[in-house]
Amino acid sequence: MQPADIPVAPDAPEARRWLLEELSRPEYREAEPTAFDLAAQAVRDWLIALLSGGTGLPGPVLALIVVLVVLALVVVGLLVFGLPRRRRRRAALAPLFDDGDTRSLDELRRAASAAAAEGRYDVAIEERFRAIVRALVDRELVSVHPGTTAHGFARTAAEAFPAVAARLETAAAAFEAVRYLGRPGTPGEVRELDTLDAELERSAPGSAPGSAPEPAATARSAS
Template identity: 40%
Template structure:
């Protein structure tokens, strides 16, 4: 399509003072346009940096949810159900294992360097109970259980033994209490190393196990070996 004076529209034209068209190269013309458009007067109503960032985040979130709802069984409703299930699982793990920054160190020894008798551990546990210090009460009662098993020669006294190891050894001679012994060891680990908070119910369960074990009759060594094979 012809332009002014026979020049085509593909060539930008600038009229000189005398009205004569002047051909302007493409690159300088583009740079001039960009310079002109960069002036503040053209951007007074542009959204701020924070607003642009939030818009980008929202668009990304919408795309992600759209993709997830398309992939989930049942569409958007299925995605909501899956999300609720995931939240429930996280809550259950939080309650069971305690705060995530705690690390369960089940290999740590059950006793400290100052050995005490089972009776002394029970006395300490009851003192903690009177003060409603349930964590300490559960710990001392667990130590009383293990020390009592050692004093009765049901398990050998061994420095550095963990609660899990003591429960596994005692379960071979007291199989009817095996499940409760393992649960007690797990509670001890959770309270001592996992950040879980004990309560009165946990302590009473531990004390009941201690009393029942005192009256329990162990299997003979040969029978215990046969049961474990």
């Protein structure tokens, strides 16, 4: 087609075809409002007209209508986007010490009890001490980070529970002995850590945990 053949002023059908072709391009389709956009716009326009006083409705009736509309919008939002997730206090469990242990408190306590029942006292001591650490971390009374040692934890925990500072140090020493030095644990050490875990669980920071039962005292002297 020669330049002279290009129509400068197209007739009506040709102009309509050009317009439809232009509006069918992707960028125009992407810019179109969604059904949700149109509905939100309609609700907004209706609320503006309602609150402008053009309806002649009494104030209390208008207030009731607004409340009902807001509640309806909340329901619609919940249906569309789902219930908001409650913020968890701990989104992820912090690893204990330097071995990446992220087991929960219940898992650690179950592992400690199972090991003790099987007579594996070294494992029971290790798992129970980890449970003590996890319990205080979960309560946000202490924090652990790469490089935290058992004795470092004991010193920090003693700031919250000064009455059991010596017992925390003893527990840390037992943990390090069975984990790093290969020393076998004893039933008495297991009982003492079990008792300490239970006492800390039911004690508030700064208060003295309940007196340890007599078997625990005997266990300490025996160990």
